[in-house]
Amino acid sequence: MKRAFIAAITIVGIIAVRMILSLSLSEQAAEIFCRVSLSFLFFYYICTLPRARKHDVQ
Numbered sequence: 001m002k003r004a005f006i007a008a009i010t011i012v013g014i015i016a017v018r019m020i021l022s023l024s025l026s027e028q029a030a031e032i033f034c035r036v037s038l039s040f041l042f043f044y045y046i047c048t049l050p051r052a053r054k055h056d057v058q
Helices: 002-024 027-057
Strands: none
Touching: 002 027
């Protein structure tokens, strides 16, 4: 539950930064930031999944 809440807050933060970047720089810069940050978030949670399950079992 805690991991899902942190992920939701992170996604809201990414969306807020994307909106700010699209207004201040350009839509392309905001899109690149969004793709890179969401990919990083996805792979971070995929890589920490086995560790999280290991700790839940013990």
